[in-house]
Amino acid sequence: MGGVRNPGRGAETTGRATIATPGAALRRHPLRLLVTSWPWRSLAYLAMTPAVSMMWALTCWPLLALAGLPLGHVERWRLRWVDLRPVPNPHTSDASTGFAAWTRQRARDRATWTELLHGVVLVPLSLLIFALLSVVLLAPAATIATSIALFVILVLGIDPTAVTTVSDLPGSTVTENPLAQLSFAALGAVIMILGLHLVTLAAEGQRHLTRLLISEPDNDHTERLHDLTRSRARITTAFDDERRRIERDLHDGVQQRLTSVVMTLGALRYQHDRGADIIPLIDQARADAQHAIDELRDVVHGIYPAALREHDLADALDELAARAEAAGLRASVHIDLPDDLPDEVAVGIYFAASELFTNVAKHAQATAVLLLAQHKPDGTTYVTVEDDGRGGARPDGTGLLGIIDRIETLGGQVAIASPIGGPTRITLEVPCAS
Template sequence: MRETRLQRHARAPWRGLALYLLSVPATLVGLWFITVVSMITSFVGVLLFPSAAMLLRTQLDAYRSRINKWTGVRVQRPYLPEQETEPGVLGMIKRFVGLASDPATWRDYLWVVADPIVALFTAALPGMLILYGVWGYALATFAGGLIGHYGGSDWYTWIHVDSGYDRSAERIVSTVVVATVCIVVGYLIGPKMLTVYGHWGRLLLGPTRKSELALRVRHLQESRSEAVDASAAELRRIERDLHDGAQARLVAMGMSLGAIEHLLDRDPEKARILLAETRASSAKALSELRDLVRGIHPPVLADRGVGDAVKALALDHPLRPEVNVELPGRPEPPVESAAYFAVSEILTNAAKHSGASRVWIDVRYERGMLRITVTDDGRGGARMEDGTGLRGIERRIGTFDGVLALSSPVGGPTIVTLELPCALSSPKTSPS
């Protein structure tokens, strides 16, 4: 549920204080980390370094999670991919070298050292101002008189709190004014200070160019592997469908034609019956081949693009989805194919599992992205972990750097959103 502007201003100061309080356990972990670093000259330091580095990473993952959630600034994990751990002393030393040579390890420690100071003047500042304002109200109402009664002396900004404080209307009014200003300013600057803190977090906790490149290479390797696996699975499906369907019918037709040759002179009537059966088998084989070709790449997708292909898909769907298409051109054919089959899989899931009575599909192009949203009014409660369908879609569009987002609260509605980066060509027209 998206926050309103008022909610964001109301929550930002306390989120900033929560981020500041995270520095307490982070500092303790940082002290343990630097203690282990000081022992690196001995084998004990080499032995303990990996666990200390991983503990530091786990603690700073909590920062990244909250920065991503609260500040509107996206901070990715920056760590270089770890190699498989080898057994024995040699493997232990290799892991130590790998972690120690990762710049993100030392940037994590720099964060632990510097963040308590930076957070105090950014994320925590609005909350501190509000608490200082509350203290001002307390002074004006009762605490100032108590301090003066017991002979104490204090200052609230430039206002002296002493034995005569509760008898000075001017000082009490000044305290209330200053306290009010502190509270108002604290709430007003809260979201801005969180954003500033988020950029600070991305500066140290985000990936460097080296780690960005390494993470990009790993993502491409995984995408390539998944694309190869998906292609191999698709080829096996086509082979299986051909073997069990059209190929079996063609073999049976060949046998029937051989039998007809022997029966033409001896029993023409029976030959005529076999010819009729063979003609029916050929029609079924042709229908199966057409279905198979349509499953590989529907003609309407090649001829008219993903928008019209989705509309054709909706016409054959039992729920008859409402389709809205706003595309000024056509994406590349591989992107169109991935998007089409993703929508097909989502509609199949909706028909089987959602209990929906209505489905809406929105296809549009925004800021360099092909964006497709499929919404149904079913029972909801869908999760990515519940089956292989959505995971398969995620892998398919991941080949093109696409992303999939699922929103499915219990009771519905279920909203599946696909985004695939692509460029559009001019619309392809065909004669009617």
């Protein structure tokens, strides 16, 4: 379901974030990246690239246009080292019989040509990767090894110039100062740490290119696009339904009341001219006018909540909790929101929170409800409604679908946790600038 976050199978999760790629790990844990598996996965992935590229160039060229097929199978298998999400095969299903029919079908398959393009790109890319690994890993590793060896030689009192097998090693710097050798080793270690970060970044780039050429588009993005399309269709339908509701309410309610007022005023004028008692007619006109005002207020409330016209979002949410207490629920409220949120964000959050409170009151069989609302420094607003009810809330239910659609139109998402037996915890996350 669009907007509902569920960690993928096999992916590493830290807190609320799912880490499935080297790029995500680099963004999430830049300072402690080396204690995760991602730099080592990335190193193995990149180190195998030149070998795979050379083997493909030497053995698969006789296949001509179909040379990318075996490479695609190998690369989809290798991609799992640096991408924990599914890597589907992009080729169309094979309904042909016979080698000639199979060849024609593969030649018409777009994925066949993108896999061939991937092989062509992989050859120069493997040369760049080999140069990268040599500069950022092999050179500092040689510096560390020779510096430590020279440090040991100097500590033992041996003349380093006499040990040609050590002093002639790549990266060696002959000096008779043991501390200088330790400094060179430390410098090599720093360069290697930075190099592992660069290796992780390079693996993310190759991963993205490889998935683009030898697999189907990212499942998450594709599903997200489908969800947004369905969400837009539901929003359009809801907009049309709401417009018809407003027209019906105005026609059947306010318009009829105002028509009654006009008729009463006409009768009032007639009775006044005849000298009859007009007090009952005045009372009737006043009552009809008041009913028209009340019904018009109800219609307008469905368009823009009165609570937000009179207060900011924090007070409006506090009023929702107060109403829940009046309905018999124990309500706990923790709100930390600025008073200058964009109007569309405030309205969207208010209506979504109001629907959540309605669901708690009607369906959750809860005795207590908790409301948390806070605005983070990065500009994201979080609103959480948690109840101690029976749980089992369905993301595809009409009420939650409406909430998800409303929050997604603001660029946000909805996290739903509602196991059978409770509790139910639903969090609205909306990016905005205060």
